[in-house]
Amino acid sequence: MIGDQTKPEDFKNERGGDHSHIKGWGIDRDPKNDPTYPMKHRTDEEIEGYTWERPEQQPVNIEVLHSVERPNIPAVFGTAQPPEGLSGAIRRFAFKYSESSYGRWLPLVMADRIGEIEGIVDDLKKGHIPNLFAEHGLKSEWKYNRKKFVLKSAVTAAALAGVLLFLTRDKKD
């Protein structure tokens, strides 16, 4: 691609210069912060392997899928939404593969999409019809982006009308 209108001589990459107008300029300067040196407080404990004194184990009362790259469940873990239904079965399958494998991630992406449908079924079972307008936060689209909102609604309406016409067409035509 050919360059834009900027001319190199418009800019000077000066290293010096006065920065006194910037509050705090240089206060955390650290010439020794050489990026080839890892940013950690080096203790070399990892050399000893997985031998540290572990925190107390949180009781495992739910199904917790854990990576095959570790031998155990960590001392603490989240208990949100244990695997369930078809999406859960797919997640169990995915966790047979390492984090280095597509076998792990692609099924999880699929499980997430199926989980969304399961979520809708679940809502309906509880007598809750999802309010898609509210869930998508479309009130603010109407408020702050009206042009796009109107355009999108018109396109959606036209598409729906098209589908309706197609479905209700007289087959003998």
Next chain:
Amino acid sequence: MLAMNYRGPFRIRADRDRPFPEIEHPEDAIVKVTRSCICGSDLHLYHGLVPDTRVGTTFGHEFIGEVVDVGSSVTKVKVGDQVMVPFNIACGKCAFCKQEMYGMCHEANPQSTAAGGIFGYSHTTGGYHGGQAEYVRVPYANVGPTVIPDWMDPDDAVLLTDVVPTGYQAAEMGGIQEGDTVVVFGAGPIGIMAAKSAWLFGAGRVIVIDKLDYRLEFVKDFAQCEVYNFTALEDPVVFIKKITDSLGADVCIDAVGAEAAGDTMNTMLGRKLLMQGGSTTALHWAINSVKKGGIVSIVGVYGPIDALVPIGNVVNKGITIRASQASVKRLLPKMIEHVKSGTIKPKEMITHRIPLEEVAEGYHIFSNKLDNCIKTVLIPPSA
């Protein structure tokens, strides 16, 4: 209780019948949330880009609040304390925590050994419910939660749980030397803080690239830097070479991550088809705009799936890449100092305050960058 409830990509709501969190481990605390934020990272979940984001999860990893219950082994905080809670869940005992890499704790995330534990950030970071709720379970309460100093404004405090230390670490990882030219990709809250912090490390020039003029205007003022809108540039890499004596910047920072715009193929593969761990356009520009032997610092978040990166140029140019989830606890004391001295004024970034009940609108506004949104704070009704 009232809490955000994820129902699928672009679909969330606030439900009133969510179960209260419980103490599940002796080192747990329960925190009554007074403020939580929506982060650029939450958008990756909201757009369905992070695998194992289960329907029914509550998001939110940037929050402050009052301790209302503690487990039997909690000694560092007590009921009634007002605390800020780093977004990393960290045990303080494993080899990684002991080396102050609190973003990589090995005792907080069963599902992935690569990532540490994070509040409200999918099962890929541990399966915890987050803080966009009235109450939240906070594990390892002896390690993360930090009492908010009396003099500190809660709006500043909530930004210390992620945004401020993350932006600061982005600059820190750049290994900036006095006089260096630093280019920051992204003028979201993280890029804004990275630009501001670059000066503290003695940068000679700080340049920010984005496509949203209102954000560029803000950062130009807030961080006193040069700004350019990449949609007006034919090729951002050529442009940066031109304005840096043709050699490139000393340090480039990726503060954009998986949702980068600016390249159709990357957008298709990374954001629409989900064939790679996000769109890598900003990282691509960073690698190609940095000087030979330069440093690329990545705080932009990407998914766990492989992503396209011009790795050949990394080799040929001898670039050092440094990247991390921020180590909030390591940096907090210094960040508190910088807020106290007035060097950093985080709350100026807050543009929107939204009742937790309207969380869906909050996400929509932030995701679509409506109404000149930079940072959104959610306020629970009980706060």
